[in-house]
Amino acid sequence: MTVTVEPSIFKIVKYDSKEIAGVAQEMLKLLGMESTNLLIDVDETVAMSRVTTTLSDPVHILVMSSAFENLKKPMTFSIDNAKFSLGRGLLRIRDRQSGNFADAPTDEDLSVVESAVWETYCVGRLSRLGLKVHKQRWQYNFRNRHGFKDAVDKQFEKIWEADGLTWSQLSEISQHALA
Amino acid sequence: MRKFFPVEDLARDERFNQATNEERMADPRGTSNTGVIRKARSTNRLTPLRPDATDAARSLMHGIMVGEIQALEGAGRTCFDFVTGEEAPFALKLDMARQCWDEARHVEISVKLSEWMGTELGQFIENTVLFAAACSQDPVLRLAGVNRALEGLAIDVFTTMKEFGELAGDPYLAFCEDWMLADEVTHVKMGSVWLRKITENDPERRKKALEFQSVVDKIFSYGGLRSESDESPILLARRFRELAGFSDGELTEIADVSLAALNERREAVEKTLASSPA
Amino acid sequence: MADPFKARNPFAPWDRRELPGMFDVEETARRVGHYKWAEMKLFEVLGGWIATVPEIDVKLRLGTHCYKHAWHAELWHNRLPELREMNPERLTVAPNDAMVRFIAALTEPEAPEMTIEKLVGVYRVFIPHFISAYTFHLNNTSQITDGPTSRSIKFILQDEFDDWRDGEMLIQTLLTTPAEVKRASEHQARLEILLIEAGGIAGPGTIGSAFAE
Ligand SMILES: [Fe+2]
Ligand SMILES: [Fe+2]
Secondary structure (H helix, E strand, O other): OOEEEEOOEOOOOEOEHHHHHHHHHHHHHHOOOOOOOEEEEEEOOEOOOOEEEEOOOOEEEEEEHHHHEOOOOOOEEOHHHHHHHHHHHHHHHHHHHOOOOOOOOOHHHOOHHHHHHHHHHHHHHHHHOOOOOOHHHHHHHHHHHHOOOHHHHHHHHHHHOOOOOOHHHHHHHHHHHHO | OOOOOOHHHOOOOOOOOEEOHHHHHOOOOEOOOOHHHHHHOOOOOOOOOOOOHHHHHHHHHHHHHHHHHHHHHHHHHHHHHOOEOOOEOHHHHHHHHHHHHHHHHHHHHHHHHHHHOOOOOOOOOEEOHHHHHOOOOOHHHHHHHHHHHHHHHHHHHHHHHHHHHHHHOOHHHHHHHHHHHHHHHHHHHHHHHHHHHHOOOOHHHHHHHHHHHHHHHHHHOHHHOEEOOOOOOEEOOHHHHHHOOOOHHHHHHHHHHHHHHHHHHHHHHHHHHHHOOO | OOOOOOOOOOOOOOOOOOOOOOOOHHHHHHHHHHHHHHHHHHHHHHHHHHHHOOOHHHHHHHHHHHHHHHHHHHHHHHHHHHOOOOOHHHHOOOOOHHHHHHHHHHHOOOOHHHHHHHHHHHHHHHHHHHHHHHHHHHHHOOOOOOHHHHHHHHHHHHHHHHHHHHHHHHHHHHOOOHHHHHHHHHHHHHHHHHHHHHOOOOOOOOOOOOOOO
16 A cells, blocks of 8 residues: 655645655555555645545545644644544545445535435444544534435434445435435 | 733633634635535535535534624623723613623524534634724724624624525524524614714714724635625625615625635735745 | 492502502612612623633623623613602712722632632622612512512512522532632622621611611
8 A cells, every 4th residue: 555645745734744644544454445555635725624536546535625634723733634534535435446336426526415425424434433423513414415304314324324335225315315 | 800801811611722813814725616626616605505515504603603702702891891981881881781691692502503513612713803803992993893893794694604504404593593693783783873872073983993893894804704706605794784784885895895805815825825835 | 240330449459568668769769879880880790701701601691691780770770760860870879988899809800710709709799689688678668659669679689589590500510629619608708798898789778677676
């Protein structure tokens, strides 16, 4: 596994590319993705938390700077936030590598609803791997995209607890929630 | 207890981290459309359609919550800092005490909404600029800077959040924002009324207060957070502002200042990147 | 239905209000002026303290209570002209110097570590004295001639009891060690001594005399 971080020296945020690479390697191990090579591209001009992944070799991860940020001390690095943001992106990659998500749109083309569904699936799994997760945040995101109803919450729980889903299964649950 | 309490001493529990506005302004990053994000959305306005809508709304709600805490503290200080009758009319202080109660409720509402949205208290940095505007030694300047400029911004923010809640179908958000909006219009009105009353025969003082108000408006528009452009997350809520006593001319001025600030932020990002060694 | 033209008593059998009262118009105005002054000092200090306390629940209660005391001050401000005091400011004063010193001592704590002192001053000293002054007034004023004052006092007392309960419960959450209990009671004693010297919120005789003449 090789991990490259761009830029190697940050001009705006106080991040260290080696530290980011270290966190990425740790996450690759945790997710059983040791054979994956990564190119992590951090856009430090944007204070947003978006992470966009592209399946290639190396796998390309485009990260907006707030995805790695300590939000209590802006422009400084947070290991926890970096782990969590990379974890979500890497799980999407792992899902794609499995072949069960061949019919999923690229990250850039995911609709806001599809994105919320997949995030729920990823964060649920990360919480079981021991990462600190605030479930209510993801529930709120899911509700924003599917509606504020008990039936929607039930579908959220289904995804949150699940492992080994395929893209079509995920989409089906989402359709149920929207119905 | 001292009269005139400095912003650096604002008391908070261990969860909160504070930054001055200067510190926040030193962050040149934008949330504007670049790269991938540009493709995903055509507007920065905070609506549920934005891919980052949930997190942006959570962050804004946290900003509202700490803003409400500071509005509460500022109104409280105006009750205490000035000698009744000599420095501030009794009725003005009664209005400020009423505002304390309203802002305390607003904190309660924002805390509950934050929990509902999955945000922890103190999760984001707190910008202390609102209280800073409430530190003026002239109560009229406080009313211009806080009640007219900042609570005016609150009207814009709540209007944006209310629409967000309605579009998303969130049963609590739209309901709560509507209630808070009603209170804020009252607070802005208090500012407009007292500014007019106290400076009726003192054009110099009125001029100073209005200048202070526009400085505060400019500070808050930094980065184009609020304007009539689609590139700003928060829409300038013209109608509610009219209700709160702003004139047409004043509204146009705020809109112009806000747009200029949006452009300034764009240039700042470009400058930082160009000036740093590769 | 009973015959509407049959003579009835102006006071229904259950209406036991009496004419005599302990206070004439002038004395009532004097007391009301002191109440207003004291309520003003209280809402001002509560407002000032909001920024100084780190405990968020305390911060919010202070903000809420600040308004209630401002409203009480407003009720008294509006009552004064009805009591023939056309310049309400003339009577909006402390009853004596000791009361001024009490307010200064009450208002003194500022540091963020002094929430106990702030709350004890208000909820274990000042508000209990408000409750007793208002109760004495309510029970001794003419129930017929001074109806407006009585009505205001009833509203105000409801607030005072509610806020006292809030404040006392907050204090109980802050007192976790014997040393803190001692701190609280020492501050309370210091303030109570000043209020004894003042004779209460309206000066000597605020709650009458308990002794046989
Ligand atoms: Fe507010
Ligand atoms: Fe307000």
